[in-house]
Amino acid sequence: MQLIQRLLYVAEQDSCRVFGKPGTTMLAVLVSIVSLGIVAQQCQAIVIYTGWERHALVGSDIRLSCSFFSWRWTSEDVTFSWTYRPDGSRDSISIFHYTGGEAYLDNKGPFKDRLEFVGNPGRRDGSILIKNLDFNDNGTFTCDAKNPPDIVGRPSSVRLLVFEKVPIQAGVITGAIIGVVLGLLVLVVVIYYLMRFLVARRVFSLNVSKHGKKKKEGSQQRQGPAPPADPSKVKAAASEKKKQESRKDKK
Amino acid sequence: MLILLLGIILLHIAALVLLFVSTIVSAWTTGKGSTSDLWVNCTTSCVPASAGEWIQAVQALMILSIIFSCLALFLFFCQLFTLQKGGRFFLTGAFQILASLFVMSGAIIYTVMSPQWVPETDTFGYSYILAWVAFPLVLISGLIYVILRKRE
Numbered sequence: 589m590q591l592i593q594r595l596l597y598v599a600e601q602d603s604c605r606v607f608g609k610p611g612t613t614m615l616a617v618l619v620s621i622v623s624l625g626i627v628a629q630q631c632q633a634i635v636i637y638t639g640w641e642r643h644a645l646v647g648s649d650i651r652l653s654c655s656f657f658s659w660r661w662t663s664e665d666v667t668f669s670w671t672y673r674p675d676g677s678r679d680s681i682s683i684f685h686y687t688g689g690e691a692y693l694d695n696k697g698p699f700k701d702r703l704e705f706v707g708n709p710g711r712r713d714g715s716i717l718i719k720n721l722d723f724n725d726n727g728t729f730t731c732d733a734k735n736p737p738d739i740v741g742r743p744s745s746v747r748l749l750v751f752e753k754v755p756i757q758a759g760v761i762t763g764a765i766i767g768v769v770l771g772l773l774v775l776v777v778v779i780y781y782l783m784r785f786l787v788a789r790r791v792f793s794l795n796v797s798k799h800g801k802k803k804k805e806g807s808q809q810r811q812g813p814a815p816p817a818d819p820s821k822v823k824a825a826a827s828e829k830k831k832q833e834s835r836k837d838k839k
Numbered sequence: 840m841l842i843l844l845l846g847i848i849l850l851h852i853a854a855l856v857l858l859f860v861s862t863i864v865s866a867w868t869t870g871k872g873s874t875s876d877l878w879v880n881c882t883t884s885c886v887p888a889s890a891g892e893w894i895q896a897v898q899a900l901m902i903l904s905i906i907f908s909c910l911a912l913f914l915f916f917c918q919l920f921t922l923q924k925g926g927r928f929f930l931t932g933a934f935q936i937l938a939s940l941f942v943m944s945g946a947i948i949y950t951v952m953s954p955q956w957v958p959e960t961d962t963f964g965y966s967y968i969l970a971w972v973a974f975p976l977v978l979i980s981g982l983i984y985v986i987l988r989k990r991e
């Protein structure tokens with residue numbers, strides 16, 4: 589749902605830009621008309637981006653990123669605020685506020701002395717760093733950014749999950765085992781066919797060379813040195829193999 | 840002759856269906872009002888199964904057994920038309936026996952590891968039993984393929 593809403597916002601902003609330019613194409617006009625029909629909001633709306641979910645280990649630090657997109661220039665009165673709602677609770681408390689060029693951190697609540705502002709408001713980044721995580725920090729963090737006069741927007745939330753040890757994602761081992769076994773199967777089949785092909789080619793080339801040598805000796809009519817024993821031995825072995833294979837198949 | 844062929848194919852397909860049902864339906868462990876299986880844990884609402892390593896291994900083994908059994912069926916039909924007279928269905932039998940080994944390993948791993956992720960009061964559900972029933976069927980089917988000779 590959030591993805592659809594984000595797409596609609598983007599479509600709306602496209603329409604905003606398109607109207608600003610003269611000589612727009614038919615498609616752009618159609619898109620803008622449709623998007624304005626679906627979402628009756630102002631052309632200017634601020635879009636806030638945070639993650640969807642964050643996983644972290646107990647005792648580690650985590651950086652919650654928050655950035656926004658706005659059609660206006662970044663004003664000097666830009667504000668960021670973070671609120672926290674613990675898992676299973678309905679109340680949220682405010683833990684961070686940046687306004688007028690100053691960052692105000694939580695000094696009474698659960699994140700006292702654990703917060704740090706690591707964002708860059710000039711670059712539209714309002715990220716915070718939480719140190720020394722605990723199991724009580726599980727919950728939803730909501731970032732709200734305002735860029736006057738662009739103040740209409742929806743805050744975005746990121747869920748924090750704190751683990752004792754990072755679990756393996758569902759499906760990784762499953763996929764790995766299936767992939768390895770199927771890969772082995774394909775490898776065995778390929779090797780089998782390769783061996784058959786190589787043996788057949790070797791037999792074919794030996795046949796050709798033997799016929800060639802016989803022709804040479806016959807035309808020159810002299811007793812040359814006997815052909816080396818190896819190729820004939822290999823050829824005999826290969827033909828025996830073939831006979832054995834056909835015997836097996838007949839069984 | 841035709842009856843034998845039909846019987847063998849039916850056995851194979853029955854074992855395959857058992858494998859499918861056992862893997863897909865959510866009832867490896869049942870308790871009062873809760874069922875859990877390879878993929879989800881359901882009480883009143885369904886939650887994806889704990890992403891432990893062993894349960895993923897069981898998932899993979901069951902899926903692999905289904906794949907190998909399907910491949911064996913396909914190979915059986917191929918070999919039926921291409922094998923020489925008097926030949927044995929070695930490849931089909933080999934795949935079927937491999938599939939039965941996978942089912943056996945999956946069921947054994949689940950049996951051994953289930954106390955870890957299932958409360959004591961829950962009992963094994965029918966999907967688990969189907970997996971154990973499918974294992975000898977697939978094994979017998981594979982052995983029949985190995986012994987069978989092609990005639991006519």
